[in-house]
Amino acid sequence: MLTSSFVLGVAEGGHKFLNTGDIIFQLLMFIILLALLKKFAWGPLMGIMKQREEHVANEIEAAEKSRAEASNLLEEQRALLKEARVEAQGLIENAKKQGDLQREEIITTARAEANRLKESAKVEIEQQKELAVAALREQVASLSVLIASKVIEKELTVADQEKLINDYIQEAGEKR
Known part of the structure; x- marks a missing residue:
């Protein structure tokens, strides 16, 4: 059989025995390998994992803060919207x-103006009527004098004719 530092040997009685030198060497190599892995692989890997864990925790915390802030802003916006609706x-x-007040004021003003215009028109009509009656009296008087003078042919004086006409016009006015 082959003898090797990694192979189990067989004793003279056919019993298998362990090579302790090989076991110690393998154990020592395993411990060195573990130490190297811990220093160069496990440490940096754990550091990266720790950084990643902190990063994820920070992201979750930031997301929670953003969610809370968004919720607060939403409530503020709802309150502002409600206030704006009430104000509107x-x-x-x-x-x-x-x-309504302006409409009533305009209607009142328009009615007052209409009444004022109506009263003004009545006064003006009355004045025009008086002027027309006066003008008509003068024309009637002139025509009466003219007719009477033609009829009488100068038997009355002008003063007597005017007095007679004025008396006649007054009589006619009183009968009306």
Whole structure:
């Protein structure tokens, strides 16, 4: 059989025995390998894992903060929107009230102006009527004088004719 530092040997009685030198060497190599792995692989790997864990924890914390902030902003926006709706409703109601007041004021002003114009027109009509009656009286008087003078042919004086005509016009006015 072959003898090797890694192979189990066989004793004279056919029993297998362990080579302790090989075991110690393998154990020593395994420990050195573990130490090297711990120093060059496990340490940096654990550092990377720790950094990754911290990064994920920070991201979760930031996401929670963002969510809480977004929730607060949403509540603020809802409150502002509700306040804006209430304010808009108040403005609309105030505008309606102002419109009603202005409408009533315009109607009152228009009625007052119409009444004033009507009264003014009545006064003017009355004045025009008086002027027309006066003008008509003068024309009637002139025509009466002219007719009477033609009829009478100068038997009355001008003063007597005017007095007679004025008396006649007054009589006619009183009978009306």
